[in-house]
Amino acid sequence: MNAVTVTSEKSTMVFEHETPAQRVLFGAGRAAQNLTAEVGRLGATAVMVIAATESELAQKICAGLDIAVLFDAVAPHVPVDIAERAREVAAEHRIDLLVSIGGGSTTGLAKAVALTTGIPIVAVPTTYAGSEATNVWGVTEAARKTTGVDARVLPTTVIYDATCMLTLPGDLAVASGLNALAHGVDAMWAPRADPINRALAAESIGALARGMRAISADSTDLAGHEQSLYGAYLSAVSFASAGSGMHHKICHVLGGAYNLPHAQTHAIVLPHVLSFNAASAPESARRIAAALDSDDAVCGLESLRRDVHAPTALREIGLDEANLAEAVELIMPVIPPSNPRPVTAQALSTLLRNAWSGADAEYMRM
Incomplete structure (x- = not known):
């Protein structure tokens, strides 16, 4: 039998993954x-x-x-x-x-x-x-x-x-579910993203989409809540492994600096970050689209957001337009260098303004 030699130059799967014990x-x-x-x-x-x-x-x-x-x-x-x-x-x-x-x-x-x-x-x-x-x-x-x-x-x-x-108000359940889904999306391209947490993230996105649609239609749907909990756990595990990406850096700054509600901020910002990054991370975008049962990641997310009546504008949850310029200055230094698409102050300013006004996320496509 001939020996098989695998060289590092031909290897396409090299990564380091840690799973916290819990x-x-x-x-x-x-x-x-x-x-x-x-x-x-x-x-x-x-x-x-x-x-x-x-x-x-x-x-x-x-x-x-x-x-x-x-x-x-x-x-x-x-x-x-x-x-x-x-x-x-x-x-x-x-x-x-x-x-x-x-x-x-x-x-x-x-x-x-x-x-x-x-x-x-x-x-x-x-x-x-x-x-x-x-x-x-x-x-x-x-x-x-x-x-x-x-x-x-x-x-x-x-x-x-x-x-x-079961007693979670419907609007908070939607915002919280989209916050969980944001963990999965961010895990696709965060600084320590790897094949394992991408697989967990894709499964979490699909479970959350199914669960959120079910509980949006009937807040007492126990199976829907179970799917959402299952998805929320997987998305958080993938996020913990992959680290905090562009989306979470933006939302942490906005929440801390302007005392915005955490879940709603994530729910509003998410489609804009996804639209910004999708074309520069095509494999991740395909995984997200498939998890959302769509041909396109951004369209799939927007369809879900419409179905569950998600919040759409940062101005509606307490962010003043006058704070947008300062927010750009605070966020730029913490954007991960590994983000799949380079982030300029001008691009971030456009992203935040459109998230503030509730504009269609499609504008950020390359």
């Missing part, structure tokens, strides 16, 4: 029993529950537990002063386990505590934010959002229960 418990109606079992498995003796508007739901989920303290001072974008207060409460009660029950802001606050204390987190999401499946943290101070990556903030366990989504 336990996932998935099941409708099982949040309470799964949480009780997980607290016992981890041997926790002093539990701090972080929950805000979800406090009533939190009480039901935690009914079988002896809770040391409930912290409900949750705010969007995790202001530093609130993070510091939560850390003080955790120290005062000698907390050895954090349980976050809520959306991205709630999970984000738990991460801010874990970042400086190392206390493990069990996350019970009530939106499709995806923060529970990433090792990314973020805090805001003086209208500037700082983000980073640290293994300590990745929740040890995530408990997914689709019944927790």
Whole structure:
């Protein structure tokens, strides 16, 4: 038998992939029993529950537990002063386990505590934010959002229960679902994108599209919520591996600097970034289009957005036109050099203005 020699020059698949270790418990109606079992498995003796508007739901989920303290001072974008207060409460009660029950802001606050204390987190999401499946943290101070990556903030366990989504308002479910879908799109061309997270991202986009259409038609569609949760988890995992791309850099700056609602900002900006990058990343664009059951990625996303009545303009969620020039200056330094299409200040200015006004995303095509 002749030996086969494979040379590096002929290799087209060379990459380095890391998958963070995390336990996932998935099941409708099982949040309470799964949480009780997980607290016992981890041997926790002093539990701090972080929950805000979800406090009533939190009480039901935690009914079988002896809770040391409930912290409900949750705010969007995790202001530093609130993070510091939560850390003080955790120290005062000698907390050895954090349980976050809520959306991205709630999970984000738990991460801010874990970042400086190392206390493990069990996350019970009530939106499709995806923060529970990433090792990314973020805090805001003086209208500037700082983000980073640290293994300590990745929740040890995530408990997914689709019944927790049944009271999620329809408009927030849509925005949150598109926020999750943005994780998958960004993972296609983020700085550490590789074949594994691209495959996860494509699966997540398809699942989210199916789930969002189902719950947009009927907010009590449990199977639709399960598909959306499944997709949100996969998209977050792919994003955590690939890193933060152009889309997320834009949205983090806008949210922190101008206190815009997180999910809605992602939902509005996403089609403009996709349109900007698609022609320069044709293979990724084909994957996204296929996941959206379309011949074209941008058209497929716009069709989904119409079907689920997505928000369309940054001006409608609180961004003043006078802030656009400053936003360009703040965003340009953080755009990843690896973005598939070079980004100029003029191009970014056009992108933001059209996202602000609600213009058709098609304008950004090359």
